[in-house]
Amino acid sequence: MTMRIGYSMWGFLGPGVIDTSDNSRAYRRALLDRFTAEGHQIVLLQRNRDLLEAGLDLTSTYRWESIYFPDLDALILEWRWPTERNLLHGFTRDTEVHRQAELLDWYTRERATPTLIWDLHRQLSADDPLRVLPNVAVGETTPLATPGARWLACPVPDQLLDIADTQRLARKVRELPLAYVGNQHGGDLDEHFERFFSPAAELVQHQVAGNWPKAEAWPHVEFVGPIAFGEVERMYCRSLATVLLQPERLWRVGHLSSRWWEALLAGCIPLAPIEMRGADVYLPRDLHVTDGQDVIDRLAWLRSLAGTREHADLLTACFARLEPFRCSLVARQALSMLEAVS
Secondary structure (H helix, E strand, O other): OOOEEEEEOOOOOOOOOOOOOOHHHHOHHHHHHHHHHOOOEEEEOOOOHHHHOOOOOOOOOOEEOOOOOOOOOEEEEEOOOOOHHHHHOOOOOOOHHHHHHHHHHHHHHOOOOOEEEEEOOOOOOOOOHHHHOOOEEEEEOOOOOOOOOEEOOOOEOHHHHHHOOHHHHHHOOOOEEEEEEOOOHHHOOHHHHHHHHHHHHOOOOEEEEOOOOOOOOOOOOOEEEOOOHHHHHHHHHOEEEEEOOOOHHHHOOOOOOOHHHHHHHOOOEEEEEOOOOOHHHHOOHHHEEOOHHHHHHHHHHHHHHOOOHHHHHHHHHHHHOOHHHEHHHHHHHHHHHHHHOO
16 A cells, blocks of 8 residues: 655765764665655654755655644654753754654544554653554564664665675775774763773774763774765775674663664674674674773784685675574564554
8 A cells, every 4th residue: 555654764865964963874774765765655743954054955856844734644743852952942842752743643642544663772761651552563673672663774775795806805905903982971981981882992903983072081992083975885895894882781682773774884893792682683702892801802803804705704704694684574574563563
C-alpha cells in the first residue's frame, strides 16, 4: 500500500554545517530515497536546515512542510528530547522539540495516525505513555531494545556497500595508526577514552576530531577540533584503526551510531570494547579489546597486516557483518512496523 509519510528530523540531508552532532547525515537521504523507491511519498516536517543553515537547496527533490499539518497516512519521528541547547532557546515555537510535540498531538494522539518513533539515542523514557498507544511503534538502534520496542538498526546505504572494494582499501597507505571522530558529549565518553584510547595515543601517531572542550587530562593527545562532515571519510581513509567509544548507558545495550560503518567503509578497522553488549553482532572477536594495552597490541597486529591479503580478508569478514544493516532492509522493516500499527 502506497503511503504519504511525514518524516520529522533535526538534521540535514546534505553535508550540513560543522557545528552539529548529526550522525544521521550519513544515511538519512539514502533512507528517504528507499522509502520513495518503495512507492511512498515523503513530506519533511521540520525546518529545512539544509537550505536555511547550509545553503543547499534540495526543494526540487524533497518537500518540506515545517508549519502546517499536511494530510498523512503515517508519521516517522527521529526522537528529539529537551537538551541544554534548546532550553537556552526558551522552547520557542520554532524549535524541533516544540514542533515534534505539535506533530504528536495533531497526528498521533488526535487522529491516531500510525506513528513510528525512532529512538536513535535511547532517550524515550521506558514508561512514556506514547509507548502503549495502539498506533505507535518504537524502534531503537540497539539489539537489546527496551521491552515493547524493536531493533531498527542504523542503516548502511546500499550503494556504498555495493561499491566497497576490500582489496583496494587494504592496499591504501594509512599514515595514522589510530583516529577517533566524535564529540566529548559533556564527559560521557571520558571513562572509555581514558581506558581505551589514551594509552595507545601515548605510543602511536593519532588524531581526535570533534568538540572536546575539557581535554586537559590528556595533554599527549592530538585534538584537531571539529571537522566538516565531508572530512570524516577522509580522516578514516588516512587511518588504520579507530576505537568505538560509548557512554555507559549505550554500550550496556549494544548501541552504535553510523561511525562504526563509516570507518569500515573507508577501510579503517574499528576496535570494540569487549564489555559492549552485542559486540559480536558488529565485529569479529579478533577486534574486541579489553583495555588500553589490548588496543596497543591490536594496533601492532594490524600494522603487521597492513596492505596484505590477510588485511583484505579481515576487512571482508567485517563487511559481512554489514549486510543485515543494508538501508533497503531497514527501510522495509520500518515500513512493516508502521503497517503493524495501522
